Amino acid sequence: MSEYEATRTLxxxxxxxxxxxxKTKQTIDDLDGGEVLEVLATDPGSMSDVAGWAETTDGVELLEQVEGEDVFRHYVRKTDQ
Incomplete structure (x- = not known):
């Protein structure tokens, strides 16, 4: 389980x-600075895709990725206002 308190789950x-x-980008755009988005995905490629997107996108921070049995969880914080 994650230590982050998600504001919204996608x-x-x-x-x-x-x-x-x-969809992560669209949803994060609707959040306020400091809020955390939890993304639930089944695509194994989402681990590298979300990480790469967060690394190259201003205003977001990838907090954690959790690889579950069936679901990959990504926690992304919006850092700008």
Whole structure:
């Protein structure tokens, strides 16, 4: 279980690249600075896709990624206002 308190959860299970990243970006744009988005995905590629997106995107910080049995959890914080 994560130590982060998610403000919102985005369920993109069953969706493949690039949709987890596209939906994550759309949802993070609606959050306020400091809020945390939990993303639930089943696409194994989402681990590298979300990490790469967060690394190259200003205003977001990848806090943690948890690889579960069936679901990958990504915790992303919006850092700008």
């Amino acid at each position: 369920d993109v299970t069953g969706q493949n690249c690039p949709m987890p990243v596209v």
